[in-house]
Amino acid sequence: MAAQVITITSGKGGVGKTTAVANIAVALAANGSKVVCIDGDIGLRNLDVILGLENRIVYDIVDIIEGRCRLKQAMIRDKKLPNLFLIPAAQTRDKNAVSASDMKRLAKDLYSECDYVLVDSPAGIERGFKNAIAPADRVIVVTNPEVSAVRDADRVIGILEAEGKGPGSLILNRLNPSMVKKNDMLSADDVLDLLAVDLVGIVPEDEGVIVGSNRGAPVAADPKSKAGQAFRNIARRITGEDVPFLDLESSGSLWERIQKLAGRN
Amino acid sequence: MSFLDKLLGKKASADSAKERLQLVLIHDRTDLTPAELESLRDDLVATISRHIEIDVEAMEFGLEHDGRSQRLVADIPIKRVPRRRAKRKAKTK
Numbered sequence: 001m002a003a004q005v006i007t008i009t010s011g012k013g014g015v016g017k018t019t020a021v022a023n024i025a026v027a028l029a030a031n032g033s034k035v036v037c038i039d040g041d042i043g044l045r046n047l048d049v050i051l052g053l054e055n056r057i058v059y060d061i062v063d064i065i066e067g068r069c070r071l072k073q074a075m076i077r078d079k080k081l082p083n084l085f086l087i088p089a090a091q092t093r094d095k096n097a098v099s100a101s102d103m104k105r106l107a108k109d110l111y112s113e114c115d116y117v118l119v120d121s122p123a124g125i126e127r128g129f130k131n132a133i134a135p136a137d138r139v140i141v142v143t144n145p146e147v148s149a150v151r152d153a154d155r156v157i158g159i160l161e162a163e164g165k166g167p168g169s170l171i172l173n174r175l176n177p178s179m180v181k182k183n184d185m186l187s188a189d190d191v192l193d194l195l196a197v198d199l200v201g202i203v204p205e206d207e208g209v210i211v212g213s214n215r216g217a218p219v220a221a222d223p224k225s226k227a228g229q230a231f232r233n234i235a236r237r238i239t240g241e242d243v244p245f246l247d248l249e250s251s252g253s254l255w256e257r258i259q260k261l262a263g264r265n
Numbered sequence: 266m267s268f269l270d271k272l273l274g275k276k277a278s279a280d281s282a283k284e285r286l287q288l289v290l291i292h293d294r295t296d297l298t299p300a301e302l303e304s305l306r307d308d309l310v311a312t313i314s315r316h317i318e319i320d321v322e323a324m325e326f327g328l329e330h331d332g333r334s335q336r337l338v339a340d341i342p343i344k345r346v347p348r349r350r351a352k353r354k355a356k357t358k
Contacts, residue, residue: 147282147289154290157333167333183277190283194290196332 003036005107005117006238007136009168011152013123015144016173019209021120022050023220023228027235029084030221034114036075038106039089040132041122042098048088052079052216062090065102071109080221085114095127100134107135116238125159133160139168140200145175145186154195169198171234174205177248188248201234203227204248291328295335302328309339318344 008024010017021037029035038061039047048054059074064087078084087106090097103119110117121132133139139160143153153170160168172188179185186194188202206227212219219228220235226246233243270277292298297305306326313319325340 147286150286151289151293155293158294161333180279183279186279186282186286190279194283194286196330 003107003111003114003117005110005119005135005137006140007040007119007121007133007138008140008142008171009121009129009132009156010123010142010149011125011156012143012149015142015149016203016209017123017142018046018050018120019213019218020140020142020171020173020203020231020234021047021118022218023231024235024238025051025084025116025118026078026081026218027220027232028116028118028238029078029081030232031235031239032083033116033239034083035116035118036085036087036110036114037118037120038087040098040103040119040128042089042093042095042128043091044122045089045091047120048076048086049216050213050218051084051086053086053088054216057088060088060090061106062093062097064106065098071106071113083114095122095131098131100131103131104135125156129156133163133165136165139165140171141168141197142171142173143191143195144173145180145188145191150186150191150194157195157197167197169200170195171201171203172199173203175202175248176205180248188245199245200237201230202245202248203230203234204246287330291330291335294330294333295328297328313341320344 008017008021018041025035025037037047037051039045041047042062045060048057053076056076059069061074063069064071064074074087075085076088078086107117117135119132119136122128141153141156141160143149157167160166170192172191175188176185180187188199192199204226206219206225208219208222208225209227212222212225218231219225220231222228230246233246236243309326310319310321310324320342323342325338327338329336329338
């Protein structure tokens with residue numbers, strides 16, 4: 001068993017990297033894969049609260065690297081999914097406590113422990129980001145359909161290409177279908193046209209995501225959530241399944257569908 | 266986008282976003298500012314003009330992208346030189 005290491009990054013902060021990591025991890029684990037998430041945002045630990053594991057932290061990533069604990073002691077098991085683990089970031093240290101080779105060594109030690117290692121990258125394109133992509137077999141860039149997020153995603157994709165990590169693939173997060181319909185938001189096609197990379201998934205804007213983070217229960221575990229469905233589909237695509245994209249832009253009401261049929265839209 | 270905006274001929278904001286991003290991304294990717302591009306254009310015009318007479322007004326010059334790769338595209342109409350040369354030849358005869 002050799003794990004695949006997937007780093008999730010974005011350039012811009014606040015686009016939903018951590019949420020994406022948590023949800024993809026939950027969806028992969030629910031399908032039976034063994035998953036270890038690494039919070040790569042040293043000093044700004046967050047993946048623990050999104051996963052609802054903040055009260056279980058004893059050791060963190062810097063403790064492993066500096067030899068204060070064994071790898072397995074810092075792997076926190078999820079409350080509901082026994083094959084999902086978190087290695088938390090250190091909260092009282094800065095990003096200089098970890099190097100790219102530390103990350104590679106850590107990932108290597110996890111190869112035989114699981115199917116997927118998901119690394120949550122910090123925002124930006126500096127050291128923390130470089131550390132996070134160092135061990136990656138695959139990089140997923142999260143963006144929003146919004147000018148600054150798309151621009152930063154493009155910068156990150158350029159850096160990934162320059163670092164020999166491929167162009168990466170894209171998750172378009174927080175798409176608001178009704179705004180797209182009014183031509184007041186970039187559509188998925190617009191963003192793909194601009195960035196020219198492969199798409200792994202489109203996640204609709206969903207209030208449930210906030211509710212889920214309030215509770216420490218990612219929406220991927222909620223069968224009724226649309227965003228949850230999108231993240232479950234992303235997880236299946238990561239495992240190599242060919243899953244069609246959700247038709248988010250189709251209109252909901254009967255009247256709008258009739259108009260569409262009549263060629264009015 | 267509201268009905269009133271449409272009535273006033275205002276461009277949909279998503280279209281502005283896309284157009285603006287297209288330009289910004291090309292400059293980000295090539296690390297060329299619009300001013301540098303302008304100076305490159307001027308140099309190109311000066312160099313070519315030393316050899317042939319070109320129609321600077323009708324010239325097209327800019328960056329285009331094809332997937333993730335960029336290219337510099339120039340379309341430079343040449344003024345009708347041959348005819349004038351023919352005239353000059355006729356005069357010298």
